[in-house]
Amino acid sequence: MRVIAGECKGRPLKAVPGTNTRPTTDKIKESIFNMIGPYFDGGIGLDLYGGSGGLGLEALSRGMDHFIFIDKDQKAIHTIKENIKQCNYGEKTEVFRNDAKRALKALHKREVQFDMIFLDPPYAKQMLMKDMEEIDKLQLLSDEGSIVAEHGSDVTLPDQIESFHLIRQETYGKTTTISIFKRN
Template sequence: MRVISGKCKGRPLKAVPGQTTRPTTDKVKESIFNIIGPYFNGGQGLDLYAGSGGLGIEALSRGIDKLIFVDQNPKAIEIIQLNLKACRFEDQAEVYRNDARRALKAVAKREIKFDVIFLDPPYAKQRLEEEITFIIENELLMNEGMIVTEHDASLTLQHSIATVSCDRQEIYGDTGITIYKFK
């Protein structure tokens, strides 16, 4: 696992040990960023099920100014912090150990709006449509922002959720990617 492009191109990233997280493969990560970017001109991001932090760190490497990482696994938090330090992104990141629902409520209270939100929950515990609805109802997404979901390829998400709709959907083996933007 490595940073694909940008300031930290080629930098290896540590993975969370054990079977509790499923890191996004380099192939899928590269495809996601080719679709959504490939680079950013500043902005803020949220990596809600951060795992090792690979998606968020890739966004930082490609030009996002600030990124909030959230995961409820203490080992994942430790690995995210190590990966941020290795890439020298500590000053551009906030890392929180929390579950997704509470994290979204906390972010909503801060009235932050994001340019990109990554949702890559454990496949068996996904509540993507509920979380996307919360994001939209609480105005957490910039007008030109996007929500990038990673899910089991067999999962079919609604084309429209609240006021966002599917902009693009791709399948890579057993991994599905669905990107939502405002209609």
């Protein structure tokens, strides 16, 4: 695993030890950023299931200003912090150990809106629709923002979830699908 493009191109990233976290492969990560970027003129992002932090760090390397990483697993939090240090993004990041629902409520209290939200929950715990409903209810996505959901290919998401509309969907191999949503 590595940062693919931008100012940290080529920097190696550590994976979370164990089998609870499934890192996004470099091939899929590159495809995601070709669909949504590939580069950015600033913005604030949220990685709600941070894992190793690879998606948010890639977005920072490609021009995002700030990223917030959330994960409930202590090993993941430790790995995210190590990878942030590897990329020298301490000033551009915040890392919190929390579950997704509590984290969304806490972010709402801060009155922050995101330009990009990554939802990449463990395949066995699909919470995508509930998370997106909560994101919409709490108005956490900016008007021009995107939600990038990575999920198992066996999961079918509707074209419309609250005020979010599916704009693109790609399947990779037999296991992984990327669904990108924007506000109507």
